[in-house]
Amino acid sequence: MNTIVVVGGGAAGLQLAIGLGRTLGKRRRARVILVDRSPTHLWKPLLHEVAAGTVEPTVHYTSFALQAERNHFEFIQGDLVSVDRSHRVISLTAGGEADTSGARLRQLAYDKLVLAIGGVTQYFGVTGAREHALALDSVSGAERVRERLHAALRRKSAAALSPDREASKVRVAIVGGGATGVQLAAQLRRTSYLLNRYGVHQLDPNRDVDISVLEAAPSLLPGMDGELAARVARQLAKQNIGIATGQRVTAVTPQGLTLNGTEPVDADVVVWAAGVAAPALVASFGLAVNEKGQARVGPTLQCLDDENVFAIGDCASCRPANAAKELPTRAQVAFQQALYLADAVPRHLAGKPVRPFVFRDYGSLISLAGGLAVGSLASVKGISGWYVEGRLAGLLHNAIYRRHIVSINGWRRALAISISHGLERWLGAGTRLH
Ligand SMILES: Cc1cc2nc3c(=O)[nH]c(=O)nc-3n(C[C@H](O)[C@H](O)[C@H](O)COP(=O)(O)OP(=O)(O)OC[C@H]3O[C@@H](n4cnc5c(N)ncnc54)[C@H](O)[C@@H]3O)c2cc1C
Known part of the structure; x- marks a missing residue:
């Protein structure tokens, strides 16, 4: 049985592991393993609200172990430290806050490896x-x-x-x-x-x-x-x-x-908050990278110099045929790439033809706190220049997160989770007071 290892359970990786688990994992056609350094997933676009205290992260965490059990994949908590591409083996340390030893704890063999380890802050060498x-x-x-x-x-x-x-x-x-x-x-x-x-x-x-x-x-x-x-x-x-x-x-x-x-x-x-680059680790795998250290991928999101390694989300440099430039580091890109690979990886394994990845830009929404936002929407029937502002834009912005919750938890659980988020907000002060 083939083993697919997805490293990084963020906006891209968790979505992909669930997609592959529900198809290949459930029918025992492949072993699907998700690796993350943390035991829990938090949707990264919430981080500015965590910084402002308006979101309590523990309320929004989802456990990888729980998702794995429900969606037919395995979860291993670990920090990726190296990839031996000639033997198709990755090395992990224990991961998590307590992991200070840096000792390599385990090795994991793969047939297909997906890098989805996200991005880190780019400081451009500015002093201090x-x-x-x-x-x-x-x-x-x-x-x-x-x-x-x-x-x-x-x-x-x-x-x-x-x-x-x-x-x-x-x-x-x-x-x-x-x-x-x-x-x-x-x-x-x-x-x-x-x-x-x-x-x-x-x-x-x-x-x-x-x-x-x-x-x-x-x-x-x-x-x-x-x-x-x-x-x-x-x-x-x-x-x-x-x-x-x-x-x-x-x-x-x-x-x-x-x-x-x-x-x-x-x-x-x-x-x-001036820039995003890939973790320096990516360049150490001997893969072709751009100036931000992101792994360069081709039309099917396979790394340019290794067809068994894929890269998606913020750690990947992707320019599909229908895009004028490299895709930005956004959740929308990560989500679409994950959905694409959930379909494409089984086709690769089965030796079937695989269509290239096509990105569909639905526009941008910028949240401005208190349920307000400003957004530009994708052109509809060739007419561009659609903008939304205020509460409607705020609802659309919130809908992106709700869609993420639905896609990983299903409608019924997502409804219960959303009600609990609403109750939490209603009971609280609107921000953390300590
Ligand atoms: C404050 C903020 C606001 C944002 N707002 C928006 C927005 O409104 N709209 C939008 O489209 N985008 C937004 N983004 C960008 C969006 O969050 C990212 O583009 C998206 O999360 C990328 O998904 P990803 O899966 O590539 O990475 P991530 O979601 O960052 O996930 C990476 C995962 O990899 C794991 N990991 C990292 N290194 C290792 C390792 N060595 N070993 C094991 N695991 C590892 C991490 O623990 C994490 O779980 C925002 C980002 C920030 C920071």
């Missing part, structure tokens, strides 16, 4: 960025943003009675005006209001909490629709969020950051 800025590429990173913000609000709140109001200002600088940066800015603004309402701090959320987005490109959301970027910029301005475009952050320090090589800017919290 890795050491002093916070990153949103993991739950622990997101939690650190929340803790740092709370600490700054409480500390400055104590100084708020001083006549020097400038000294009691909290300054949050978000480096990178892409989707992650702007969504985080809006969430943090909302959180600053909620924490004031519950007496966690006594600062004026509008006047005493400065939130700025710093972007090196001439406009927000580089690479996305210009009209969408303009609409998002207007909404952020209404929320009193500072937007500085054409500004290059050249250093990050314990006190803040330096702009354009010379201008120091004080900041209590600096979040680096």
